[in-house]
Every structure is written in structure tokens, then in C-alpha cells.
Amino acid sequence: MSAAAPRLLAVSDLHVAARDNRRAVAEIPPHPDDWLILAGDVGDTPDQVRWTLDLLAPYFAKLVWVPGNHDLWAPAGTDLSRGEARYEELVEICRSFGVLTPEDPFATFPSADGPLVVAPLFTFYDYSFREALLTKEAALELSERAGIVCMDEYMLPADPYPSREAWCAARVAESRRRLDALPPDARTVLVSHWPLRRDTAQLKRIPQFELWCGTVQTDDWHIRYRAAAVVYGHLHRPGLLMRDGVPFHEVAFGYPQERRHYGITQVGLRDVLSTEPIPMPRRVTRP
Numbered sequence: 001m002s003a004a005a006p007r008l009l010a011v012s013d014l015h016v017a018a019r020d021n022r023r024a025v026a027e028i029p030p031h032p033d034d035w036l037i038l039a040g041d042v043g044d045t046p047d048q049v050r051w052t053l054d055l056l057a058p059y060f061a062k063l064v065w066v067p068g069n070h071d072l073w074a075p076a077g078t079d080l081s082r083g084e085a086r087y088e089e090l091v092e093i094c095r096s097f098g099v100l101t102p103e104d105p106f107a108t109f110p111s112a113d114g115p116l117v118v119a120p121l122f123t124f125y126d127y128s129f130r131e132a133l134l135t136k137e138a139a140l141e142l143s144e145r146a147g148i149v150c151m152d153e154y155m156l157p158a159d160p161y162p163s164r165e166a167w168c169a170a171r172v173a174e175s176r177r178r179l180d181a182l183p184p185d186a187r188t189v190l191v192s193h194w195p196l197r198r199d200t201a202q203l204k205r206i207p208q209f210e211l212w213c214g215t216v217q218t219d220d221w222h223i224r225y226r227a228a229a230v231v232y233g234h235l236h237r238p239g240l241l242m243r244d245g246v247p248f249h250e251v252a253f254g255y256p257q258e259r260r261h262y263g264i265t266q267v268g269l270r271d272v273l274s275t276e277p278i279p280m281p282r283r284v285t286r287p
């Protein structure tokens, strides 16, 4: 009997700080032939990331991880590592489980249509998803007046960088250096917690939050680096968008309260090389 063709699966925003989410993650069944991309916001602490990888690493042929903003949170007054030191701590935790990170050589997934370079990226955000005529300061002030301020402003230190924008600039440069070194015919799957394009980060009800959702510097990367698929999270708006013929998969699981009215309790793992329409969850009406 031949083994099933491996699938490239993805999920993000598992947010295992929430008890209901831990329960759901613990119910993910083994997929011994498949790869799983974890596209950021696994948890709020290194211990929560370790708990998740300990559970999932034995269940998949390979795990691929990128950091999300929550994974980098370090509230003042805690002894959690901060900024780049935190990122490096998480990379070391991943490596202890054999999990691929943005610091490791890219791995090649054997898809039915040929090899695909899976590229985990940590590109971050720099407040450039804003109206062209506004400065960053003006955009932040307008957001604050609208009552929309991302918790990162209080919880995500950028040490030793002077700002999150400076850290973003360094990360974009490093990511480009790695991607530019690929053979010119290599096809890729680009993986980032933050959306690579502004037009895949639109939040109709809270457009102010887009400030914390990415950088315009990655806008054309799906073409420049020959992407067969782009995987991201952060928005907690799971779905599939096509841009220039490339599927962009938002794969967030999200918070229990976001799923409650859809009655979703199980973690769905997206096959990112499939562009089958995603069935919309039905709203559950409770008495």
C-alpha cells in the first residue's frame, strides 16, 4: 500500500493561553505524513510555545514556525525575555523540537507539482499600512482617538532596537537576503504572521488596527519570490484571497469568543496548496 501524498497544512493564532484553545489543540490528531505551518501567536509566553510544540512536533512529519506579536509579548514587571532576546529564546525552543524557524535553512516540500521552498519569515510591521497623507504619529493619534490601540504598544518591547519599525527594517533586510539567495527558478511558500500585502489586511470594522498589521515593503514578494502560496494570520479573519493568481491563506484559529457564535470548537488545518473554496461557518443561534 502506498503512503498518502504529504500535505502542507497550516494554522495560526492558536492562542493557547486560553483554556478552550489548549483543549482544542490537544485534540488535533496525528498527521504523520503531513507538514504543519504554525504561523504565529501560538501563545503569550515561551512556556506556552514549548507546551504546544511538545504536543504537536511528534504528530507531523515537520513543523514550521514563525513568531507572532503575542509570542513576543513581555509585559513590564515580568522577568520574561524581551525583544530580540525573546525571539532568539523561541528559536532555540523550536530547534529543541526540530521545528523549522526563520533562522534555519529553508526546507523543500515535495508537492505533486514539484518542489516548493517553504520560507518562514519574520518581517514584523512598521505602521506603513496607513493613509498616504498621514504621518505615523498622526495615524496613531487618530487610532487612539477612535479607541483602537494594539496591546503591542505596551507589551512588545523591541530591545535592543530603538523601535519596532527599526526591528522591522532589520528583519525585512534579513528576509530579503535569504530569499534573494534562492535559485532564480525556485518556487516558494511564503509564511509570515503579518499579512505581506495591505490589500490582504483590510479590517472593515476596525481599519485603524491595520497600522499594526504589516509593512508595505513586502507588497510584491509573492511575485518577486515566485510564491505558489502565501500563509499568514494575525487578523483572526480566516479566509482565502487571490492576488496575481497566488492564493493568500489567512489561517487563524483565534479566540474562543470569536468562534463561539459559529460553534467552532475544533482546530481546522488548512491545506495551503489547495484552492478549494473554504466553506463559511454557519452562525449558531442559541436560545
Ligand SMILES: [Fe+2]
Residues within 6 Å of the ligand: 013, 015, 041, 068, 070, 234, 235, 236
Ligand atoms: Fe492572534
Ligand SMILES: [Fe+2]
Residues within 6 Å of the ligand: 041, 068, 069, 070, 193, 233, 234, 235
Ligand atoms: Fe497577531
